[in-house]
Amino acid sequence: MFDLRAEAGERLAPVCSEELVDEVTARLGAGPVTWAVQIAAEKAQRHLFELPRLGTGRATRDTVRLGTELCTLRMLQSIAGGTVVLDPAPETVTMVREHVRRGVPLTTLLTSIRTGHAWLGEVFVQNCRRLVPLQLQPAALERISRILFEYVLGYTDEVSELYEGELQRWQVSADAVRDAAIRTILDSDVNEEIDTRASSHALGYDLHQTHRALVLRAPDDAVLEDGLAGLARRVLEGLGARSVLTTQVERDELWAWGGFTADPADDLIDSVDVASGVIAALGGPHRRIEGFRSSHLEARETADIAALSGDGGRVVQFDEVSLLSLLIGDQTRARAFMHRELGHLADKGENMQMLRETLLAYLACRRSPQTTAERLYVARNTVVYRVKRAEEIRGRTLSERTLELWSALLIARVLLR
DSSP states (O other): OTTOOOOSSOOOOOOSOHHHHHHHHHHHOHHHHHHHHHHHHHHHHHHHHHOGGGOOSHHHHHHHHHHHHHHHHHHHHHHHHTSOOOOOOHHHHHHHHHHHHTTOOHHHHHHHHHHHHHHHHHHHHHHHHHHSOGGGHHHHHHHHHHHHHHHHHHHHHHHHHHHHHHHHHHHTSHHHHHHHHHHHHHHSOTTOOOOHHHHHHHHTSOTTSEEEEEEEEOOTTOOOTTHHHHHHHHHHHHTTOSEEEEEEEETTEEEEEEEESSOOOGGGGGGSOOOTTOEEEEOOOEEHHHHHHHHHHHHHHHHHHHHHHTOOSEEEEHHHHHHHHHHTSSHHHHHHHHHHHHGGGGSOSHHHHHHHHHHHHHHHTTTOHHHHHHHHTSOHHHHHHHHHHHHHHHTSOTTSSHHHHHHHHHHHHHHTO
16 A cells, blocks of 8 residues: 555645645655545546536535545555544535535435445555555455445444534524525426415515526636625626525525516626626526526526636626527537538637637628628638638538528537637
């Protein structure tokens, strides 16, 4: 175990506390710890892919990685010492608390621990056979099997106990009552009856009115003087919302709703100042409890597309991306359609991107070279040349399958960013 080394390349910084990393490093050395950090990150990615119920978003990835890194370091330390190390760690408490707050079931959490144990066991065995002399392998493999089995039993008991305690504390908090009411509405079937009056009381927000939902996602380096909640209020109140409801679903993501008694003032949206890189996605106006749900779904679809296309720093409305949302609902089929319609125009590179953007502008300008040139700030002859070149690369004129061409160009703008 002392000979383990990470693969060559960029080294990941640990997410566990400096105290824990120093403790394991003092026992095993820097090489095995760097290896463990890398393996734990890979294990976290597998968990998120295999168990989508754990959630999405950068904050979720950090929480899952915190748990996998702690387990990997402790398992490595236990194998090296010959006895299981199960000292309570602040990382475990933090990880469990975050999963409880996001509504991840205990069964899902325990499944991730057990599947991670099985995968990590295979990794340890492979490295044992690679690094340990043949005559010493039987004893080493027996130690690995015993330590990992004992560790996962003890760790699942520890996590289960912490989870139950955190869940009880969370369930009596006002935030939990509000978040539970929101998730009940969002997760319910369209035809499922919900007591609107009781839900409005729990939320402190009238569900009978017209709603516009907002999804905000912020990068790590975003500068927000009043936080995501403050930005949500500025956006929605700027549109004329009489009441605002917010819930922080991730460290970097917030959901909000604005309640309106009159039509929202869409003409004021462009005047809202949104920090650079922040995704601000706005659903359409919809009434009553059904509208609360449908506007939120529109806002989330809008946020996903804005994130794919790098459209941050402004408020993006669902109407702007509704067609694109439909086109890339199945990204595998959308990508195949794009390549089929565009041919080599779908190749990566600045030149191909320039030709695609010119075609989009040309079609939007009703095939007027002069109007397109004015929009793109280039010469008229440049537009004519680019259009002709794009037709040659595509192998068709613009008059052939024009609707399909337009759709494929929209898809390429997002998927080939």
